[in-house]
Amino acid sequence: MHDSILTPQTALMGLINAGRYGRQEGDVGIRISEVKNFSLANITAFKNCREPLEKVIDEYLGLDLPIGPQRIEKNGYALIGHGPDQWLAIGYEENSASIFDKLEKASRDYAAIVDQSDARAIIRLSGPDARKALAKGVSIDLDPSVFHTNCTATTFAAGLWINLWQINDSPAYEISVFRGFGASLASWIKSSAEEFGYINQ
Amino acid sequence: MRITCPHCGNRSLDEFIYLGDATVQRPDPARPDALAAFVDYVYQRENPVGRHRELWYHNAGCHAWLVVTRDVRTHEIFGVEPAKEVSLSEKTTGAAR
Numbered sequence: 001m002h003d004s005i006l007t008p009q010t011a012l013m014g015l016i017n018a019g020r021y022g023r024q025e026g027d028v029g030i031r032i033s034e035v036k037n038f039s040l041a042n043i044t045a046f047k048n049c050r051e052p053l054e055k056v057i058d059e060y061l062g063l064d065l066p067i068g069p070q071r072i073e074k075n076g077y078a079l080i081g082h083g084p085d086q087w088l089a090i091g092y093e094e095n096s097a098s099i100f101d102k103l104e105k106a107s108r109d110y111a112a113i114v115d116q117s118d119a120r121a122i123i124r125l126s127g128p129d130a131r132k133a134l135a136k137g138v139s140i141d142l143d144p145s146v147f148h149t150n151c152t153a154t155t156f157a158a159g160l161w162i163n164l165w166q167i168n169d170s171p172a173y174e175i176s177v178f179r180g181f182g183a184s185l186a187s188w189i190k191s192s193a194e195e196f197g198y199i200n201q
Numbered sequence: 202m203r204i205t206c207p208h209c210g211n212r213s214l215d216e217f218i219y220l221g222d223a224t225v226q227r228p229d230p231a232r233p234d235a236l237a238a239f240v241d242y243v244y245q246r247e248n249p250v251g252r253h254r255e256l257w258y259h260n261a262g263c264h265a266w267l268v269v270t271r272d273v274r275t276h277e278i279f280g281v282e283p284a285k286e287v288s289l290s291e292k293t294t295g296a297a298r
């Protein structure tokens with residue numbers, strides 16, 4: 001019998017290879033990396049269940065539910081508002097999936113919580129020119145007066161349906177797409193970043 | 202034209218899908234003139250100049266249905282409400298606005 005070994009692959013394996021690319025002169029404007037080994041769950045609250053759901057989420061993740069298109073992060077977990085009574089929960093540490101599993105069981109009467117960890121790709125984009133590179137494909141206003149750290153948006157970028165959020169003032173952003181669109185997202189971000197010079201990490 | 206989604210904020214037109222008249226209400230199928238009422242409900246539309254209430258869908262954003270009050274000549278937008286809330290308030294008051 002033939003022995004086969006299955007090796008898990010990240011969504012963007014082989015697409016963001018370490019090195020400096022694009023413009024070679026001057027400082028690098030952008031850093032690009034794939035967020036790996038995250039856990040991600042989609043949360044949709046049932047009608048009039050926000051309050052009890054909030055209690056369970058606080059108990060398991062120690063986080064408040066954001067109101068509107070906002071992000072709240074603490075202790076390696078983040079909640080991202082992406083629609084009315086809908087959030088993405090992200091665990092950046094390995095093994096956060098088991099917490100989401102417990103959370104799902106504890107909040108069955110209040111919300112539908114669905115694990116999408118393997119269904120998404122997340123790219124992190126940071127550096128002084130990250131905003132400019134992003135603005136080339138996104139039609140929302142990214143000016144820090146209206147879109148700043150912990151703001152989130154569900155929108156189109158270069159024809160792809162994305163979830164976008166800002167994680168710090170450097171500025172740094174994370175963009176999530178369905179896994180099958182990861183290669184298209186990576187390709188667009190790299191070509192958009194070329195004129196500024198970028199480093200893949 | 203830009204629409205300010207109550208859930209997502211100010212967004213460009215290409216994020217939305219237009220459905221049409223938000224003022225029509227589905228008739229009660231049990232009423233005696235239901236057939237005629239449904240013909241009106243499905244096919245008859247006013248073609249107003251100026252202010253109108255329309256259903257739009259935030260396709261690229263939150264996936265919510267919205268009721269947009271818009272001047273169809275100038276594209277000035279007077280208000281955007283979640284269709285869910287409009288529908289719930291119509292149910293409690295028993296009338297379309």
Ligand SMILES: [Zn+2]
Binds near residue numbers: 265
């Ligand atoms: Zn929206």
